[in-house]
Amino acid sequence: MTGSTADVCVVACAEAWRGDGAILASPMGVIPALGARLARQTFAPDLLMTDGEAFLIDEAGKVEGWLPYRQVFTMVAAGRRHVMMGAAQIDRFGNQNISCIGDWARPKAQLLGVRGAPGNTVNHAVSYWVPRHSRRVFVEHVDMVCGVGYHRGSSGVRGSSPASQQSAPDLRVVVTNLAVLDFLTPDHAMRVRSVHPGVEVADVLNQTGFELVVPDDVPTSRAPSAAEFDLIRRLDPDGTRAKEVP
């Protein structure tokens, strides 16, 4: 079973939640949402998910709990959550921007705002989903640090004290249409974890605006199993996932 790019991405997103246990999975985007549901229906049955409003819904669609926004914030602060957010920009240490492009005082493009990214990244596990891997997204320096990465490089900021004062973020993976990346390097610089079927490491490097760490052996991202493939098609019979990737 090979699967389309979208299918491989769904599986890669699902893998982000493997081993998380009974925590709130908060996917942002069509493919991350399919990934979280695939994970819950297979290897991560304990995950909790909301209906996008205020209810926790199990895989049968049954309400199993109530989670209004104030309770979501409490789950965030309690660390019982793993979110997969988007990123308009992300740098080599995982600093992420969803707020605006250009000078913050008068942005060239106003985007979402910081939303919950600062709180998410200092409280619980965070992964990222980038449907179009490009140099516009993977940049040397982000214009506004929303999600906090492992280092600020030279541009320190108040409240960003040395490691003795502040616990490191827990950034898991960055899933893109080309590859899966992580931060499992001595200085937490971004690394190529796997490339999707048909993608060369060189393609990933070409589309990245900073130097990625490349291990000697870069595996190919795993394709969905036959059972996973069927499940993905059942979860997304209209194929909306294909529209999220180029």
Place this chain on the structure above:
Amino acid sequence: MLSGRVLTPDEVVRELSDGMTIGIGGWGSRRKPMALVRAILRSPLRDLTVVSYAGPDVGLLIASGQARRIVTGFASLDSIALEPHFRNGRQRGTVELTELDEGMLHWGLLAAAHRLPFLPIRAGLGSDVMRVNPELRTVRSPYPDTGHPGGEDLVAMPALRLDAALVHMNRADAVGNGQYLGPDPYFDDLFCLAAERAYVSCEEIVPALTGPPPSLLLNRAMVHAVTETPNGAHFTSCVPDYGRDEEFQRRYAKAAADPDDWRRFRAEYLDGDEASYQKAVRR
């Protein structure tokens, strides 16, 4: 609430004044006190600071030039990711912004509601929220713990004190108790407690509130006046009374993209009173 404080939306707005900091309840394009916002649009109020989990409430007050500063973590129409007037205002430099993490906003309201000067929170540490809000301070915990023998550094989120709060409920009674019947209270009780004066619009003023006890969100000690505004959250959602008017919201967002379209939209829907708005959106 003192008895006899059932007002019209215009009477509520006459109790507000220029330069006030006004908190608006709801979330994004959900259960917003839009009839009260529309009443502000018809008033000469100006130089407002608006604290909100922002949606079209904030967008309209930016478009009208009445909001000088927005305090928020986002401005969204939910089913349309970006609030178009907020985006325009930011890109044209016509509105100031205090950009906070969503959880920081909650904490600032909670601090104000509890009459505390600040509450400690981790959100914001290490992010550019600290850079773009140079007035924010950190505080060191006086209690050592294993991870932080010298005490943990935290953001001291200042209280977001409000001069007035505007929230929309499904039901209220004539003495100021308020009930939401949808899935989420959002932060409407905190907006009310954080404010000097809290104004509650509602779908219907009823003689007695019935329904699940947890739906009785606001009591009359939190509330200064009530106003009945049927369909008053339109075009945002007010479930179970009605959902978001997605078609109208699309028209709003499309009009916001072009100054001429927006002038026409204003003339058609916003320049008249609430009754003419309600008539126009039913056409």
